[in-house]
Amino acid sequence: MNKKVLWIIIALVILAGGFYFLSDGEITGNVVADNLVEGSNVKTFVLTGENFKFMMNGIESPEIKVKQGDKVRIEFTSTTGFHDWKVDEFNAATEKVNAGESSFIEFTADKKGSFEYYCSIGQHRKNGMKGNLIVE
Numbered sequence: 001m002n003k004k005v006l007w008i009i010i011a012l013v014i015l016a017g018g019f020y021f022l023s024d025g026e027i028t029g030n031v032v033a034d035n036l037v038e039g040s041n042v043k044t045f046v047l048t049g050e051n052f053k054f055m056m057n058g059i060e061s062p063e064i065k066v067k068q069g070d071k072v073r074i075e076f077t078s079t080t081g082f083h084d085w086k087v088d089e090f091n092a093a094t095e096k097v098n099a100g101e102s103s104f105i106e107f108t109a110d111k112k113g114s115f116e117y118y119c120s121i122g123q124h125r126k127n128g129m130k131g132n133l134i135v136e
């Protein structure tokens with residue numbers, strides 16, 4: 001009988017710990033998101049999209065270069081057509097937007113390499129709507 005009570009207590013402690021862990025995880029996630037918006041080490045790139053290329057400061061399909069560990073913010077606006085900005089390796093994508101609309105995405109460039117960013121609408125990537133994100 002005592003053993004049974006003991007097991008019930010242990011089960012309750014484990015359950016409580018699980019709930020504590022879950023709520024702690026949510027809070028941590030929010031803090032990370034806030035840091036992304038307000039942190040001083042966020043590297044922001046402003047791009048536009050059209051049929052079928054990305055533009056940044058007059059440069060077509062620009063190379064985006066950051067350092068490993070940087071927080072990256074992509075501010076994307078469609079000037080003509082329906083587009084988004086996406087890079088698979090960081091699971092990062094803006095909303096899909098129509099001409100005149102904007103969307104942004106923030107992520108941490110936590111691994112080195114050359115990664116292709118692209119527009120995921122229809123055949124846009126095949127039509128040249130892509131570029132490289134270089135993490136050094």
Ligand SMILES: [Cu+2]
Nearest residue numbers: 083119121124
């Ligand atoms: Cu597109």
